[in-house]
Amino acid sequence: xxxxxxxxxxxxxxxxxxxxxxxxxxxxxxxxxxxxxxxxxxxxxxxxxxxxxxxxxxxxxxxxxxxxxxxxxxxxxxxxxxxxxxxxxxxxxxxxxxxxxxxxxxxxxxxxxxxxxxxxxxxxxxxxxxxxxxxxxxxxxxxxxxxxxxxxxxxxxxxxxxxxxxxxxxxxxxxxxxxxxxxxxxxxxxxxxxxxxxxxxxxxxxxxxxxxxxxxxxxxxxxxxxxxxxxxxxxxxxxxxxxxxxxxxxxxxxxxxxxxxxxxxxxxxxxxxxxxxxxxxxxxxxxxxxxxxxxxxxxxxxxxxxxxxxxxxxxxxxxxxxxxxx
Numbered sequence: 030x031x032x033x034x035x036x037x038x039x040x041x042x043x044x045x046x047x048x049x050x051x052x053x054x055x056x057x058x059x060x061x062x063x064x065x066x067x068x069x070x071x072x073x074x075x076x077x078x079x080x081x082x083x084x085x086x087x088x089x090x091x092x093x094x095x096x097x098x099x100x101x102x103x104x105x106x107x108x109x110x111x112x113x114x115x116x117x118x119x120x121x122x123x124x125x126x127x128x129x130x131x132x133x134x135x136x137x138x139x140x141x142x143x144x145x146x147x148x149x150x151x152x153x154x155x156x157x158x159x160x161x162x163x164x165x166x167x168x169x170x171x172x173x174x175x176x177x178x179x180x181x182x183x184x185x186x187x188x189x190x191x192x193x194x195x196x197x198x199x200x201x202x203x204x205x206x207x208x209x210x211x212x213x214x215x216x217x218x219x220x221x222x223x224x225x226x227x228x229x230x231x232x233x234x235x236x237x238x239x240x241x242x243x244x245x246x247x248x249x250x251x252x253x254x255x256x257x258x259x260x261x262x263x264x265x266x267x268x269x270x271x272x273x274x275x276x277x278x279x280x281x282x283x284x285x286x287x288x289x290x291x292x293x294x295x296x297x298x299x300x301x302x303x304x305x306x307x308x309x310x311x312x313x314x315x316x317x318x319x320x321x322x323x324x325x326x327x328x329x330x331x332x333x334x335x336x337x338x339x340x341x342x343x344x345x346x347x348x349x350x351x352x353x354x355x
């Protein structure tokens with residue numbers, strides 16, 4: 030079983046210690062209620078990882094690099110490669126593990142480059158990453174000297190990918206992925222996280238305003254919210270609610286204009302609201318690779334007009350908004 034003891038130690042005597050008491054039961058319930066058919070296999074893969082010591086760990090780079098190929102034998106490398114391939118698809122990255130390059134579906138480093146220069150320095154901050162996937166951005170946050178980084182994602186598959194990488198980085202790292210949804214966690218009272226990220230989550234929520242209010246509840250006074258989401262062109266009255274799927278995704282509910290997004294944040298009492306980036310997602314940033322060999326962005330677009338999805342909606346465009354809790 031995955032052990033969360035180091036997480037509980039990090040929470041003790043911290044601004045986010047309010048989570049220390051409810052978390053064990055919340056995690057146990059989530060793992061029990063959302064059991065996956067491959068959970069036993071994934072646990073076995075983690076238990077049988079080859080023991081390899083990395084001579085280098087470099088998280089402060091676009092390609093997160095752990096070790097060199099010279100650190101392991103050919104047998105160990107083949108065993109690790111087999112395990113990694115059993116955990117396809119790899120969606121967020123890229124990673125390199127003992128000379129094995131994991132070319133993920135998303136160039137998640139591009140998103141990090143777009144926001145990194147705009148956020149408050151993460152040095153010594155408690156950081157929450159809602160909808161963290163397999164944790165790529167959490168390692169980038171830790172490289173920025175964050176004191177503790179906690180990610181939320183209900184997928185036990187992503188938890189397995191994260192734990193595999195953490196196995197070789199070191200379990201003493203104050204970086205933790207909880208298999209929980211943000212709505213399953215209580216809001217903080219007076220204290221909370223210094224920085225909260227929500228990237229690629231808002232449009233999956235039926236009530237975007239409730240999600241933003243939820244994020245606010247995790248922040249301390251003056252704390253920073255980094256919100257990244259799909260948007261469309263238009264004024265503060267403009268939003269897209271797909272009739273069915275959007276870019277072949279079932280669970281897309283609400284795409285606001287950036288002006289509407291700002292209005293949401295204003296109504297919820299955020300201050301210092303600024304749109305720092307708006308970028309149309311390219312087929313170079315999200316694409317099919319050997320490590321994610323299913324359909325990807327190019328398959329979701331109109332083959333004759335990449336400015337439209339295959340359903341005829343505007344193609345994916347993503348905005349980054351940064352603001353502070355008053």
